[in-house]
Amino acid sequence: MSGDLAWIEGALTSARPQAIGALLRYFRDLETAEEAYQDACLRALKAWPQNGPPRDPAAWLIMVGRNAALDQARRRNRQTELPPEEVLSDLDDVETPMAERLDSANYRDDILRLLFICCHPKLPATQQIALALRVVSGLTVKQIARAFLVSEAAMEQRITRAKRQVGAGDTPFETPTEEERDARLVAVMAMIYLVFNEGYSTAAKDAAARIPLCDEAIRLARLLQRLFPSEPEVMGLTALLVLQHSRAAARFDAEGNVVLLDDQDRSLWSRELINEGLALIDKAMRHNRPGPYQVQAAIAALHARAHVATDTDWAQIEALYRALEQMQPSPVITLNRAVAVSKVSGPEAALALIEPLEDPLGGYFHFFGLKGALLMQLGRTAEARTAFDRAIALANTVAEAAHIRQHLDRLMSDGATA
Amino acid sequence: MLYALLCYNAEDVVFSWSQAEDDAVMDRLARVHGKLRDTGKLGPSLRLMATTTAATLRKSDPPVVIDGPFAETKEQLLGFYVVDVENLDEALTIARDLGAANPGGSYEIRPIRLFLPGALPQTAAAAEHA
Numbered sequence: 108m109s110g111d112l113a114w115i116e117g118a119l120t121s122a123r124p125q126a127i128g129a130l131l132r133y134f135r136d137l138e139t140a141e142e143a144y145q146d147a148c149l150r151a152l153k154a155w156p157q158n159g160p161p162r163d164p165a166a167w168l169i170m171v172g173r174n175a176a177l178d179q180a181r182r183r184n185r186q187t188e189l190p191p192e193e194v195l196s197d198l199d200d201v202e203t204p205m206a207e208r209l210d211s212a213n214y215r216d217d218i219l220r221l222l223f224i225c226c227h228p229k230l231p232a233t234q235q236i237a238l239a240l241r242v243v244s245g246l247t248v249k250q251i252a253r254a255f256l257v258s259e260a261a262m263e264q265r266i267t268r269a270k271r272q273v274g275a276g277d278t279p280f281e282t283p284t285e286e287e288r289d290a291r292l293v294a295v296m297a298m299i300y301l302v303f304n305e306g307y308s309t310a311a312k313d314a315a316a317r318i319p320l321c322d323e324a325i326r327l328a329r330l331l332q333r334l335f336p337s338e339p340e341v342m343g344l345t346a347l348l349v350l351q352h353s354r355a356a357a358r359f360d361a362e363g364n365v366v367l368l369d370d371q372d373r374s375l376w377s378r379e380l381i382n383e384g385l386a387l388i389d390k391a392m393r394h395n396r397p398g399p400y401q402v403q404a405a406i407a408a409l410h411a412r413a414h415v416a417t418d419t420d421w422a423q424i425e426a427l428y429r430a431l432e433q434m435q436p437s438p439v440i441t442l443n444r445a446v447a448v449s450k451v452s453g454p455e456a457a458l459a460l461i462e463p464l465e466d467p468l469g470g471y472f473h474f475f476g477l478k479g480a481l482l483m484q485l486g487r488t489a490e491a492r493t494a495f496d497r498a499i500a501l502a503n504t505v506a507e508a509a510h511i512r513q514h515l516d517r518l519m520s521d522g523a524t525a
Numbered sequence: 526m527l528y529a530l531l532c533y534n535a536e537d538v539v540f541s542w543s544q545a546e547d548d549a550v551m552d553r554l555a556r557v558h559g560k561l562r563d564t565g566k567l568g569p570s571l572r573l574m575a576t577t578t579a580a581t582l583r584k585s586d587p588p589v590v591i592d593g594p595f596a597e598t599k600e601q602l603l604g605f606y607v608v609d610v611e612n613l614d615e616a617l618t619i620a621r622d623l624g625a626a627n628p629g630g631s632y633e634i635r636p637i638r639l640f641l642p643g644a645l646p647q648t649a650a651a652a653e654h655a
Binding site (some may be wrong): 336 | 577
């Protein structure tokens with residue numbers, strides 16, 4: 108029955124991080140772990156429809172995958188080496204402690220290690236994302252290539268290169284210390300956020316192709332949350348992603364132009380995702396351990412709570428950006444705070460806040476976009492036009508440039524009628 | 526007689542479904558729901574968010590709030606139906622129909638001891654669902 112097959116596919120996908128993570132700990136080699144998992148999946152597709160799914164699919168896949176890989180190793184050894192008996196008993200010795208290590212207490216560290224290996228600092232961000240999607244999420248190279256808008260061959264090459272880079276592997280396989288675990292968690296959260304942003308920063312025409320990246324990031328965040336159920340920053344990360352994603356349907360108009368938050372049709376926002384985000388951020392705040400993801404999620408929550416743009420609690424948003432600035436000082440965060448300042452205290456105050464940022468953000472599209480908008484509000488038309496021109500020159504996408512051009516057009520026509 | 530059909534499934538599996546798969550399941554379920562509604566057998570029913578969104582108040586002294594449900598089980602309570610049926614057999618038939626539309630997991634069929642229909646305004650419930 109098709110329903111059963113859907114369930115099996117779901118079970119294989121959801122067991123994948125845990126199974127590959129455990130096989131990786133066992134074989135200490137990503138390639139072998141992946142092959143063993145593939146092997147186990149093929150057997151599952153044969154066995155499960157007949158015998159029914161096992162009670163613990165991940166444990167089944169780990170055992171079967173491990174045995175299949177060991178069988179292969181035995182066969183390989185038998186062809187090349189004599190006597191085979193010794194080899195066999197050697198391998199049996201390896202198996203015994205493994206049975207103990209299949210303990211579920213290890214699963215959390217297995218999955219975290221697997222995710223952590225994918226975000227190896229040697230790898231550029233795009234390779235980290237591609238590797239995680241391939242190894243942890245199990246997306247096909249074709250699916251990933253489509254989401255990245257590159258050819259399948261190019262993506263294949265990128266993933267192979269990334270695997271080779273991490274293959275040598277300097278990540279220890281021992282149970283991590285508390286500090287190591289925290290450090291891994293921080294790196295993995297950043298990687299998941301990158302996956303999301305890769306899908307989120309897009310032009311309208313590519314949005315449909317890139318949405319799987321956002322969906323996968325949310326799935327990975329939920330996975331991480333199940334591993335660390337009481338970690339408020341993980342709740343904050345999941346909340347942030349679902350709240351941002353809740354606006355997906357309202358971000359572009361029919362012509363593919365970017366629709367800014369203030370102008371979005373809020374009836375298109377997903378109530379379901381908003382409610383999930385709000386529930387998570389409420390839960391996170393109870394822990395009284397604020398962090399950057401929680402603060403960003405709280406800002407997104409304030410936008411989500413406003414049924415019309417004019418209801419937005421900008422004063423609270425300004426305060427949250429101020430908190431974020433203190434946690435991780437960055438001119439981009441100050442720039443974001445300036446948007447809130449302009450709503451609370453007017454364009455003049457906001458302009459004063461961003462003026463010192465021209466040096467660090469001189470190559471940043473959004474800086475000149477905001478500067479132009481503030482100058483426009485102040486009626487300083489000529490300066491506004493200069494800023495908008497700079498913004499267009501720095502635009503990353505056609506949609507960004509088109510958006511600024513709308514402002515310019517408005518300036519021109521206002522100028523003509525004034 | 527009122528029965529509750531409690532829907533249990535492995536939530537990590539259910540939340541691995543793609544949007545298309547989830548939509549397909551919900552479509553098939555909607556057909557079963559329609560039949561139940563038309564025959565006047567369907568009471569209040571709901572689908573729950575993931576247990577990652579849950580908090581639990583443990584009634585110790587003083588009560589303690591913890592994250593998520595505290596029982597680590599393979600399957601989680603993901604939703605429930607209230608149905609008005611003649612007997613267990615009829616409740617089981619409905620559960621079979623629902624099960625055919627929705628892969629995996631199990632339904633616990635439990636007679637209802639006390640039923641409070643509540644007083645949620647229709648609009649609030651609809652808004653939450655949308």
